[in-house]
Amino acid sequence: MSVEVSVRTLDGTRLSGTFTTPEEPRRAVLMVHGAGVTRDEVGLYPLLAEALAAAGVASLRLDLPGHGTSGGRRADLTLSGLLNALDAATAKVAALTGLARTGIVAASLSGGVSAYFAAHREEIVDRLVLLYPLLDYRRRFVFGKPWWTGTEVTGEAAETLDRQGHVEHTPVFPLGRAMLNEVFWLRPDEVFRDLVAPTMLIHGSADPTIPLASSEKAAADLTAEHELVVLDGAGHGFSPAGDSPAEVAKSREWTAAAVAVATRWLTPPRP
Numbered sequence: 001m002s003v004e005v006s007v008r009t010l011d012g013t014r015l016s017g018t019f020t021t022p023e024e025p026r027r028a029v030l031m032v033h034g035a036g037v038t039r040d041e042v043g044l045y046p047l048l049a050e051a052l053a054a055a056g057v058a059s060l061r062l063d064l065p066g067h068g069t070s071g072g073r074r075a076d077l078t079l080s081g082l083l084n085a086l087d088a089a090t091a092k093v094a095a096l097t098g099l100a101r102t103g104i105v106a107a108s109l110s111g112g113v114s115a116y117f118a119a120h121r122e123e124i125v126d127r128l129v130l131l132y133p134l135l136d137y138r139r140r141f142v143f144g145k146p147w148w149t150g151t152e153v154t155g156e157a158a159e160t161l162d163r164q165g166h167v168e169h170t171p172v173f174p175l176g177r178a179m180l181n182e183v184f185w186l187r188p189d190e191v192f193r194d195l196v197a198p199t200m201l202i203h204g205s206a207d208p209t210i211p212l213a214s215s216e217k218a219a220a221d222l223t224a225e226h227e228l229v230v231l232d233g234a235g236h237g238f239s240p241a242g243d244s245p246a247e248v249a250k251s252r253e254w255t256a257a258a259v260a261v262a263t264r265w266l267t268p269p270r271p
Contacts, residue, residue: 002049007062007092010084016069017062017089019096020049025058027126028097029266030089032082033061034108034134034237036172038068041107042237044131048105048259055267058097062089064110075166075174079137079186082113090124103127103266108210108236109134109173112188115199115218119191128199129262132207132236135214137183141175153180192221199226200265202258204234229261 001022007015018039029052033041039061040046049059065072065081072081086104093102104125106114111133118125134140142148147157147167157167166174192199199222203215212230219228231238231254238254240247 005060005092005096007085007088009065009081009088011081013065013081013085014071015062015065015085015089017060017092018049019058019060020053021058021097022053022056025056025097025099027057027103027267028093028099028101029057029059029103029105030086030093031059031061031105032086032089032107032110032114033064033067034110034132035074036067036170039063041131042239044107044238044255044258045105047255048262051259051263052266055263057103057267058093058099060089060093060096074172075176076178077176078178079113079116079182079188082110083117086114086117087121090121100124101126103129105129105131105262105266106133107131111135112137115195116186116188116191118197118199119194122196125197127266127268128195128197129265130199130201130215130218131258131262132203132210132238133201133215133218134210135189135218137186137188140210141169141183142180189218192218193223195222195224198224198265198268200229200262201226202229202231202261204231204236204238204254206233207236209236227261227265229258231257 002020005017005019031045045061063070066074111130112135147154166176169175201215234254240251
């Protein structure tokens, strides 16, 4: 059974979501997507929700602020705002299921903040799956940008921020001043030694957006139970290299593999 639900964050932003559950869920999972997409994470999350429901696990997947049918603007998004969204969403999961703890599945943009949340809310998060996660926001959002001098934004970038409130990161994801300030201080890439939730990382070996080395470093830092699953040849989002039938079929194969291993991780045998 799937129903549409909504969640209000600390600042009042309304988030749209889909709650999928078996009749009597024995576990619960929250799914959060990457930048520029929606709660379906390019088709992966509905498949995972179905697999989890068949295994007795309820799931809630949400459109992040400024995405899908949720409120807010992408240019106003911050890491703290995402953490507050996770806080509100896990409370919603508890209210819907009656279960005090939940797993989290997080993709790309949401990966780092979900790890940070899990490290600070170990009483809530019982298991974690990170899909091609963005963990070092400074490196991705600031370092290497043409408008970054090494110590500050260029004068031209400052004028752009004054005029429109953001600079472009990708065509579907702008960066506002709050985010640019925050990434220097909120460092999810440094929390992996503190994580206690069993953590799985799933990453494509040919990811051009977030290199596999990022997840390899996180796996090396983890002291909790963990597993790194590498999908050979997969790109970011397990996307195909092209649109030929063979390449599309390979992408579906990677997605199916990710759903299978994530479901296994999120449904451990009872002790």
